[in-house]
Amino acid sequence: MTSELDSSGASRGDRARTHAYLNDFLPGIVGYLAVLTLVVLFGNLDGTSPLRFLWAVLPVIPTLWCLRAVARHIGRIDDFQQRLLLQGLAVGFGVAMITAVTVGFLGIAGLDMRLAGWIIFAAGMLAWILGAAVSAKR
Template sequence: MYEKRIKTAYFREMLGSGLLYTVLLVVAVRIGRPMEPGMLRTLLLVSPMIGFGLMLWAIARHIGRVDEYMRRLLLESVSLGAGITAGLAVTYGFLENAGFPQLSMFWVWVVLCASTIVATVIRGVCRR
């Protein structure tokens, strides 16, 4: 029962912060990009980071709520995801030197999330 409650709380917090991020991102791109350079434009363009910060807060809260075994599994998966992301980033840096197109830094977060999910799934399958 406790596990279901903390899972529900985590999904609710992540969904809320993800929706806030998305709304702020759409507003920032639509309104902020065409604005004249200045402090207001800069603040508007970085405003989606509020939602991103809330996502990190939700993840930290979830890690604090789970038992020691799940905490260990989650942190190991995030560590593996970070290592995979670092390896891919360095590899792509060499590929850019070989003429591949430059990628936006926005891809780092996407790759980190995907790598963490892959690490979690593989580790879950291998433990069975």
């Protein structure tokens, strides 16, 4: 049974936490895109200079800011939300590990696995999102 006191909208606190999370997260994404643009324009990753390896890993540095944002977000949310987040992360981690093992064996069998990292990342991230959505719905 519902009443006019039942609202599915976010509370003031929810909005404040979401706002703080986005404020924390956004610099990491903006930094990642900015560095990625620089790498694409000037990195010369197809070249032969040893510096290309340094260029190749540069976009990772700003994403560390995203890790910090997630850690701070976990500190702000309550026990129930932490549990939902953990369930989603557990699904994402499990799928990423299984994908890594699968990709590893396919590589041993001779399949070209140059995109292995991206496949594992995509599988883990997608599973995290789906796992979190399913946890929230239960």
